[in-house]
Amino acid sequence: MKRMLTKSKTKADILSMLDRISAQHGGAMSIPMLRVDQSDHLKLYTCALTTGFLQAMIYCLPRSLENFEGIQRALVMKKISGIEERLSSGPHGFPNAIVITLICQDSPYITVAPLESRTGDSSGIVLLTIALHRYREHIAACAADEAGYLLAPEQELLGYMIDGHHRTEGAYAAGKLDSPFLTGVYLDLDLRKMAASFAEINCNQEKPSAIHTNAIRNLSGLMFDRENTAFDLMDELNGRAYVNSSKNAEAAGALARNQPTERLQLHHFFRPGGGHRDLFFRLEGMLPAGLGQFRARSDQNNGNRHPV
Numbered sequence: 554m555k556r557m558l559t560k561s562k563t564k565a566d567i568l569s570m571l572d573r574i575s576a577q578h579g580g581a582m583s584i585p586m587l588r589v590d591q592s593d594h595l596k597l598y599t600c601a602l603t604t605g606f607l608q609a610m611i612y613c614l615p616r617s618l619e620n621f622e623g624i625q626r627a628l629v630m631k632k633i634s635g636i637e638e639r640l641s642s643g644p645h646g647f648p649n650a651i652v653i654t655l656i657c658q659d660s661p662y663i664t665v666a667p668l669e670s671r672t673g674d675s676s677g678i679v680l681l682t683i684a685l686h687r688y689r690e691h692i693a694a695c696a697a698d699e700a701g702y703l704l705a706p707e708q709e710l711l712g713y714m715i716d717g718h719h720r721t722e723g724a725y726a727a728g729k730l731d732s733p734f735l736t737g738v739y740l741d742l743d744l745r746k747m748a749a750s751f752a753e754i755n756c757n758q759e760k761p762s763a764i765h766t767n768a769i770r771n772l773s774g775l776m777f778d779r780e781n782t783a784f785d786l787m788d789e790l791n792g793r794a795y796v797n798s799s800k801n802a803e804a805a806g807a808l809a810r811n812q813p814t815e816r817l818q819l820h821h822f823f824r825p826g827g828g829h830r831d832l833f834f835r836l837e838g839m840l841p842a843g844l845g846q847f848r849a850r851s852d853q854n855n856g857n858r859h860p861v
Contacts, residue, residue, distance in 0.1 A: 636723025
């Protein structure tokens with residue numbers, strides 16, 4: 554999978570998102586948060602934060618691998634594009650999607666205070682208040698490089714993202730700046746505690762296999778159109794008598810011992826006169842890179858006398 558180091562958003566991008574948020578909330582933004590008592594030594598809350606809030610105020614990715622602040626090192630672009638496509642194509646949901654830490658100690662822009670209640674019992678609810686205008690003035694005064702990126706985003710922004718980098722980048726790419734994410738919010742975690750939280754999420758929990766994941770996505774109706782098309786085509790291929798009667802013999806032949814089974818089966822199934830050109834062109838349109846290579850190899854093997 555292609556991975557890349559992604560810089561934080563440019564100074565202009567951040568200011569634009571802050572203007573958008575200020576137009577909705579005015580000079581200050583207040584968000585209720587509910588205390589989650591998981592640990593005596595960690596302050597953890599849950600609330601809803603938008604893509605714009607997270608991108609404009611939270612430090613997501615380091616500017617270089619030599620900067621050891623933060624957790625995530627790089628992004629898998631395939632994941633981002635998949636999330637972007639999902640968010641752009643219809644209803645979506647990301648339960649408990651994001652984990653961040655806010656740097657509240659001595660911050661002139663963040664206030665966390667108990668929510669005033671008529672009954673005197675706020676049941677662990679606090680009010681997170683961001684001084685938007687003051688924070689915008691701060692960002693506007695920050696130094697940036699020639700490309701427009703803040704020189705020290707880890708010092709200038711209000712906190713760090715611990716988990717959820719791909720989701721927020723996918724939502725940003727899809728233009729979903731106002732979409733809320735259910736967010737776990739720690740207060741004042743240092744790097745070691747951020748790493749421990751990341752480990753609890755990504756290292757100490759068993760991840761389902763790719764087969765299990767795709768089965769669940771299929772069961773829930775979350776497969777992309779091209780994935781459903783691929784499934785239908787392969788189901789049709791598996792139902793053809795020729796494939797069922799000959800695939801074992803083909804896999805046992807000398808060619809199979811020297812080449813991947815998939816290439817062997819495609820070579821025989823789409824051979825000249827095989828009667829399956831319709832399926833080939835349907836597959837080729839869906840997977841142009843892989844099947845284009847197969848087609849070139851097949852033409853070469855046949856001396857271009859019998860193109861597939």
